Amino acid sequence: MSAALHIENLALGYDGREGFKTVVDGLSLELAAGQIGCLLGPSGCGKSTLLRAIAGFEHARRGQIRIGNDVVSSPRQHTPPERRHVGLMFQDYALFPHLSAAQNVGFGLRRLPAAEREARVAEMLALVGLADLGHRHPHELSGGQQQRIALARALATRPALLLLDEPFSSLDGASRERLTLEVRDMLRAAQQTALLVTHNADEGARFADFMGAMDAGRLASWHPTDQALAIQPSSGSTASGQP
Numbered sequence: 001m002s003a004a005l006h007i008e009n010l011a012l013g014y015d016g017r018e019g020f021k022t023v024v025d026g027l028s029l030e031l032a033a034g035q036i037g038c039l040l041g042p043s044g045c046g047k048s049t050l051l052r053a054i055a056g057f058e059h060a061r062r063g064q065i066r067i068g069n070d071v072v073s074s075p076r077q078h079t080p081p082e083r084r085h086v087g088l089m090f091q092d093y094a095l096f097p098h099l100s101a102a103q104n105v106g107f108g109l110r111r112l113p114a115a116e117r118e119a120r121v122a123e124m125l126a127l128v129g130l131a132d133l134g135h136r137h138p139h140e141l142s143g144g145q146q147q148r149i150a151l152a153r154a155l156a157t158r159p160a161l162l163l164l165d166e167p168f169s170s171l172d173g174a175s176r177e178r179l180t181l182e183v184r185d186m187l188r189a190a191q192q193t194a195l196l197v198t199h200n201a202d203e204g205a206r207f208a209d210f211m212g213a214m215d216a217g218r219l220a221s222w223h224p225t226d227q228a229l230a231i232q233p234s235s236g237s238t239a240s241g242q243p
């Protein structure tokens with residue numbers, strides 16, 4: 001079995017007035033199924049660009065991204081976002097304000113038969129502890145509740161990989177800390193492979209099994225946290241990175 005996420009020697013960047021600007025350069029990273037990784041790094045070091053590339057919104061200039069057995073990004077291959085089976089919980093990836101919480105959760109399930117869709121929505125609302133609030137609209141929910149609905153929406157389609165970009169940054173203090181731990185426990189319960197980006201090292205250490213720091217577009221370190229699960233991938237692949 002291959003790793004759930006395998007990134008090899010990846011380069012990413014943007015075309016600008018002064019030509020191509022490299023943002024991520026020679027980055028390698030691997031997550032086994034069910035593992036949670038966390039990327040830290042100063043503002044502008046390329047964390048969000050990397051997550052967008054994994055989701056399929058940026059093209060690889062060099063190297064490759066594999067999700068499961070599929071190469072989804074390389075200079076010759078670009079699988080569109082909707083075919084990557086990647087769930088997103090992004091800071092700026094808000095809920096649809098005109099839809100109820102339940103309709104938001106079911107948004108990616110429109111192709112399922114109604115009964116199956118309703119059952120999955122109910123299951124997801126229960127998972128995030130909001131079984132009674134599916135009828136509410138986003139403005140009738142607290143910030144933390146909105147984030148739980150965003151998580152339920154992201155998990156509803158059973159993504160192979162969940163990407164979280166600063167998902168707790170709009171919350172403060174105790175509610176942020178509580179939701180961090182709750183979301184981690186929900187991901188564990190769902191055995192969901194996930195990659196989190198945050199500025200907050202303590203949050204990353206509480207949330208993830210493996211944590212790394214990005215610097216100048218590269219992964220400067222990658223090490224287990226105290227939370228690290230003893231997941232034994234069948235083929236001997238483990239979470240690993242550079243150097």
Ligand SMILES: Nc1ncnc2c1ncn2[C@@H]1O[C@H](COP(=O)(O)OP(=O)(O)OP(=O)(O)O)[C@@H](O)[C@H]1O
Binds near residue numbers: 047
């Ligand atoms: N669409 C774009 N066009 C050109 N340059 C961009 C674009 N998006 C990001 N950049 C540049 O790429 C670099 C990396 O940006 P990115 O958003 O990935 O950083 P980040 O580590 O996520 O930062 P932050 O922690 O502040 O969100 C920055 O220098 C940024 O200005």
